[in-house]
Amino acid sequence: MLQVSDIRENSEDIIKRLAIRNINAKPIINDVLDFDEQRRQMQTQLDATKAEMNALSKEIGNLFKSGQADKANALKVKTSELKDTIKSVEQALNDKALALQDMLYKIPNVPNVLVPEGNSDEDNLETLRDGEIPQLHDGALPHWDLAKKYDIIDFELGNKIAGAGFPVYKGKGARLQRALIAYFLDKNTDAGYTEYQLPHVVNEASGIGTGQLPDKEGQMYHITADDLYLIPTAEVPGTNIFRDVILNESDLPIGITGYTPCFRREAGSYGAHVRGLNRLHQFDKVEIIRVEHPSKSYEALDGMVAHVQDILKELELPYRILRLCGGDLTFASALTYDFEVFSAAQERWLEVSSVSNFETFQSNRLKLRFKNADGKNELAHTLNGSSLALPRILASILENYQTEAGIRIPEVLKPYTGFDIIN
RNA sequence: GGAGAAAUGGCAGAGUGGUCGAAUGCGGCAGUCUUGAAAACUGUUGAGGGUCACACCUCCGGGGGUUCGAAUCCCUCUUUCUCCGCCA
Numbered sequence: 001m002l003q004v005s006d007i008r009e010n011s012e013d014i015i016k017r018l019a020i021r022n023i024n025a026k027p028i029i030n031d032v033l034d035f036d037e038q039r040r041q042m043q044t045q046l047d048a049t050k051a052e053m054n055a056l057s058k059e060i061g062n063l064f065k066s067g068q069a070d071k072a073n074a075l076k077v078k079t080s081e082l083k084d085t086i087k088s089v090e091q092a093l094n095d096k097a098l099a100l101q102d103m104l105y106k107i108p109n110v111p112n113v114l115v116p117e118g119n120s121d122e123d124n125l126e127t128l129r130d131g132e133i134p135q136l137h138d139g140a141l142p143h144w145d146l147a148k149k150y151d152i153i154d155f156e157l158g159n160k161i162a163g164a165g166f167p168v169y170k171g172k173g174a175r176l177q178r179a180l181i182a183y184f185l186d187k188n189t190d191a192g193y194t195e196y197q198l199p200h201v202v203n204e205a206s207g208i209g210t211g212q213l214p215d216k217e218g219q220m221y222h223i224t225a226d227d228l229y230l231i232p233t234a235e236v237p238g239t240n241i242f243r244d245v246i247l248n249e250s251d252l253p254i255g256i257t258g259y260t261p262c263f264r265r266e267a268g269s270y271g272a273h274v275r276g277l278n279r280l281h282q283f284d285k286v287e288i289i290r291v292e293h294p295s296k297s298y299e300a301l302d303g304m305v306a307h308v309q310d311i312l313k314e315l316e317l318p319y320r321i322l323r324l325c326g327g328d329l330t331f332a333s334a335l336t337y338d339f340e341v342f343s344a345a346q347e348r349w350l351e352v353s354s355v356s357n358f359e360t361f362q363s364n365r366l367k368l369r370f371k372n373a374d375g376k377n378e379l380a381h382t383l384n385g386s387s388l389a390l391p392r393i394l395a396s397i398l399e400n401y402q403t404e405a406g407i408r409i410p411e412v413l414k415p416y417t418g419f420d421i422i423n
Numbered sequence: 424g425g426a427g428a429a430a431u432g433g434c435a436g437a438g439u440g441g442u443c444g445a446a447u448g449c450g451g452c453a454g455u456c457u458u459g460a461a462a463a464c465u466g467u468u469g470a471g472g473g474u475c476a477c478a479c480c481u482c483c484g485g486g487g488g489u490u491c492g493a494a495u496c497c498c499u500c501u502u503u504c505u506c507c508g509c510c511a
Contacts, residue, residue: 043472047480054480057492061441064491072491079491246470377470 001104001211001364003379004036020111020326022119028103035100042093049089053082105214109361111326112298112335118325124338125325130309131318134344134400142345143398144276146407147173150422155276165281172422176397176409177284179416180390181259184286187311188387193257193288198237200260201228206240209366211332221263230263234287235384239362242291246377247370253300254291257387259284277391278350284390290383291368294360297381298335301357304385305337308353311388314412317396318342320349334359341392345399350392355385 007014011029018025056079063072116125147153152173158166169177189195207213207229212220221230231237238258247254262285277283288307292300305321312319324336339353360379363369369377401408406423414420 040473043480047473050481051479053491058441060491065441076491083491 001361002107002110003360003364004032004100004104007032008036014110017110017113018108020115020117021108021329022327023108025107028107032100032103032107035096035103039093039096039100042089042096046086046089046093049082049085053079053086056082108329108331109334109358111329112357112359114323114335115329116323116325119327120325121328123325124322124328127321127323127337128309129318129320130313131316131342133318133342136344136399136402137404139404140345140399140402142276143343143395146345146398146402147276150407152176152422153277163281165279167277167280172417172419173394175417175419176413176422177390177394179413180388180393181284181286183413183416184311184388185257185259187307187314188257188286188288191255191307193255196238196241196256196258198231198234198258198260200231200237200263202231202236202240203228206236206243209240209243210236210362211365212236219265221265231260232264233262233285234258234260235289238287238289239366239382239384242363242368242380242382243366245366245368247291247368247380249293249370249372252291252293252370252380253296255288256290257286257288259286261285277395278346280391286387286390288385288387292381292383293370294378294381297357297359297383300381301335301337301355301383304355304383304387308339308355308385308387312339312341312352315393315397315410317393317400318344319352330354330356332356332358332361334361339388341396343392343396343399345402346395350396351389352392352396353386353388355383357381357383 002014007029011033015025015029056075060072060075060079063069063075116123118124141149144153144155147155150172152169152171154168154170157168158164161168185195201223204213204227207217207220212229212232217229220232222228223230237260238256241256242254261282263282265281266279288304290297290300290304309319309321319339319341322338322340324333324338329336333356336354336356338351339355340349340351342348343350359381362382363379366382368380368382370380372378397410398407401410406421409417409420409422
């Protein structure tokens, strides 16, 4: 959520930069300015009326105490009119404030100057490409066939138990998945992130805090009986650790990491590009989250990108980094880098990580602040990224590391798997 | 799931209708003293809105109500604790 004070001061600039997302924000920004102006007028009126009421009440109290009950009762008559005014202005103010908030909820974050123009993923800017694309032997298979051949992932069984998009991992497949989780967590904690185990459900306030609610509730599984949501990413419980928190400046930066399953409804998309592990309703992910001083957040973003890069290098997977264009940027992000690995049998790039700086967009909703050098509360910046998402990494390992003798295990994972080939 | 108790500032803890944004202690910060530190002493120390700055308004778990006036009374929700039951 953008800050009203920012919109007041820089409305022209904000409109210009939102145009990079291909939206014409002028009407809604003008509405925000109007509503804000009206809201503040009402607030001033309400404050003045309340001040009058308070003074009157005090006077009445004093009169009663000094035994002048008749004078006090005479004053009481005057209060009822003030009371009515307070009630009606208060109601109008609340309505206005809610309407203003609804508007603000609908405005996406302002893109950073580095965000390229564009409409779709085709306009994303490739900033780096690294790693060897392996030459596969004749008869190499896509991962869904490998999964069946070596009996390590059972999609049909998942269908039976839960439905499409809920695969069952078995034997060495399950072990490889667990190895990846442990390896990722170790890499993250070695880089200074503190490991957390977080709830896999969140309440409504948390969903609002990170921007999934309102409006995007369709993407989350909703447990209506208890009004809880299955998390679509550890970002939601992880970032909400800091909801309504005022940190000391010396607490920054904060880095946390956590493994969670992620649940996404993502209804209405079927076909070859979502086959196998490419897109699921439940998948595993290890997330990194940072809380940063505003002056350091872009440096931190670069650090996160370098960190994820390091992991992909160690796994010896061919990858590329994309700077997302305005049309592809998520609602809350100011700047996002996507990581894609090349899955050699499908011959496709698969997104395995998305690293973003949200600046104050989330912290404004969360009320996540720190006391700055002047002793004032200032919104912190939040960032997060996948480090890493499991299924597509697993898919690319299966495909890229396949040989006629079986699927080799990347060197760094061997201590975690305890075996060096799936055959 | 049943019965009872409670929720106040960073923490502990007073406060049952007005002078309470809230005693007191601890902690934090600044100062005095000291070569330095500790101790002691003095001062200061919640958040949000609003203002050039003041004024002023709001907040004692959340929401609603009674009253001229609510931390204090009433209703409701949530959470925590104790006892009982169940349980990985």
